[in-house]
Amino acid sequence: MPKINEIAECATEQGLSLLSFLPRQSAEHILQKERAYLDSYQEKGYAGQMSYLKRDSSLYGTLDTVLKDYRSVVSLAWLYPRNSYLHTPLPEGYGRVASYAWRNDYHQPFKEKLIRIAKKLELKFDAQFRYRCFVDAAPILERPLAQAGAVGRVGRNGLFIRPGLGSYMFIGEIVSDLEVDTALTTDNVVTDLCKSCCRCCENCPTQALVADYTLDARRCISYLSIEKRGMLAPSESLQLGEWLWGCDICQACCPYNTGRRALPEDSTDYSAQAFISLRETLKIREEREFLRLYQGSAFMRGGRQQLLRNACCVAANTHALSIVDQLITCGSEDSSAIVRQQAMLSLGQLKGEATGIECIKIDNALAKLLYRTQKA
Ligand code: B12
Ligand code: SF4
Ligand code: SF4
Numbered sequence: 360m361p362k363i364n365e366i367a368e369c370a371t372e373q374g375l376s377l378l379s380f381l382p383r384q385s386a387e388h389i390l391q392k393e394r395a396y397l398d399s400y401q402e403k404g405y406a407g408q409m410s411y412l413k414r415d416s417s418l419y420g421t422l423d424t425v426l427k428d429y430r431s432v433v434s435l436a437w438l439y440p441r442n443s444y445l446h447t448p449l450p451e452g453y454g455r456v457a458s459y460a461w462r463n464d465y466h467q468p469f470k471e472k473l474i475r476i477a478k479k480l481e482l483k484f485d486a487q488f489r490y491r492c493f494v495d496a497a498p499i500l501e502r503p504l505a506q507a508g509a510v511g512r513v514g515r516n517g518l519f520i521r522p523g524l525g526s527y528m529f530i531g532e533i534v535s536d537l538e539v540d541t542a543l544t545t546d547n548v549v550t551d552l553c554k555s556c557c558r559c560c561e562n563c564p565t566q567a568l569v570a571d572y573t574l575d576a577r578r579c580i581s582y583l584s585i586e587k588r589g590m591l592a593p594s595e596s597l598q599l600g601e602w603l604w605g606c607d608i609c610q611a612c613c614p615y616n617t618g619r620r621a622l623p624e625d626s627t628d629y630s631a632q633a634f635i636s637l638r639e640t641l642k643i644r645e646e647r648e649f650l651r652l653y654q655g656s657a658f659m660r661g662g663r664q665q666l667l668r669n670a671c672c673v674a675a676n677t678h679a680l681s682i683v684d685q686l687i688t689c690g691s692e693d694s695s696a697i698v699r700q701q702a703m704l705s706l707g708q709l710k711g712e713a714t715g716i717e718c719i720k721i722d723n724a725l726a727k728l729l730y731r732t733q734k735a
Contacts, residue, residue, distance in 0.1 A: 373472040378434040379508020394420035407577040436528040442607040453634040454673040457605025460657035461632035490535035516559035516609035525616040559609035580606035596672040641685040675705035
């Protein structure tokens with residue numbers, strides 16, 4: 360039976376941190392409790408359009424659905440860069456990208472790390488056991504499971520925070536037949552992290568954190584930019600603010616992310632990933648070109664249409680009059696009706712700010728686009 364520190368060692372070798380190692384009974388108990396929370400989350404409509412979050416909560420109430428008669432679940436964290444560009448003014452004609460999306464998509468590489476850990480344990484203990492590895496890809500309530508390990512907690516912003524590491528992390532699990540050595544040390548049990556702090560709630564620009572630990576996804580920039588399909592209503596488009604993809608505000612303002620992290624900081628210059636040119640984005644007309652640029656990135660989740668839709672919104676929100684021509688081209692030529700309409704809405708918004716010749720140009724373009732839309 361592997362001891363908790365042996366699992367932690369294997370995790371460290373893969374650049375991961377151990378968050379929890381739970382026997383079946385504890386995991387099932389937690390998931391049953393959280394299931395009730397999910398029910399009320401669904402009832403209040405907080406899940407928005409995310410159909411996968413609206414599935415019957417019984418699916419989430421056990422891990423037997425992913426590995427029948429499993430014996431334990433290990434939760435592990437993979438840190439990603441923190442967003443240190445939030446105080447850098449946005450360059451004109453650019454949009455912000457949340458730091459989880461700066462590197463290649465995390466799902467596959469993280470899963471491979473988890474598989475390597477499981478294989479190492481098999482070798483080390485000369486025992487074959489059934490296991491399955493998951494990263495954000497099954498009906499698993501990852502944060503409550505991570506929290507049960509007592510090394511960190513979910514904060515008021517809804518994110519799992521481990522003091523010393525912060526919250527800029529992905530969470531993944533190994534569900535398996537491994538027996539657990541339950542000797543968890545209790546001297547570092549984290550109970551209340553936030554105390555009287557409320558920085559995340561105060562700084563969330565859309566008041567999406569509607570109650571302690573509770574996020575109304577429908578108001579969250581991350582949801583609107585990544586998960587919400589189709590057109591964005593004018594109020595939603597405004598809510599994106601400067602964010603082209605995701606949002607880091609409630610993490611960046613959290614004191615647990617501002618100190619030094621226990622792991623070495625990544626010294627890569629991520630500015631080219633943190634700020635993306637709206638002009639270049641709005642020029643991507645073909646799926647092939649989108650794939651050439653973004654295959655393997657987090658943008659694949661929403662695809663070309665959604666990235667361009669968001670770029671139109673950010674252009675209007677940031678008063679980017681310098682890319683009016685690009686918006687006009689999008690409004691008339693893009694193959695996606697959603698992109699065309701979002702471009703027209705943004706042009707309408709920018710018209711109010713333009714003066715002289717610029718204003719006449721937008722007016723003419725809008726009249727032509729409107730005529731064409733009515734004729735179609
Ligand atoms: C749906 C989803 C979203 C949705 C909705 C988020 C939400 N609050 O549910 C949207 C698109 C908005 C989103 C945004 C982001 N997400 Co997301 N998301 C998920 C996903 C796929 C499911 C989450 C889920 O089941 N939610 C349902 C609710 C009911 O459960 P829960 O959030 O797991 O847990 C809640 C309860 O435990 C409750 N709770 C716990 N204790 C207590 C105590 C009390 C008193 C109360 C009332 C409640 C309570 O609060 C928890 C947090 O809301 C998970 C992956 C997964 N399978 O878990 C990733 C995941 C949560 N997301 C992740 C990330 C990185 C993000 C973003 C940071 C990305 C970005 N930069 O834009 C943002 C952060 C926004 C935020 N403040 O949470 C990571 C979080 C890592 C971490 N440190 O916590 C995860 C775990 C993915 C992963 N495998 O790494 N996400
Ligand atoms: S991710 Fe942004 S919009 Fe969503 S809760 Fe955090 S600060 Fe608010
Ligand atoms: S900002 Fe403050 S209240 Fe919000 S999660 Fe961090 S410590 Fe908790």
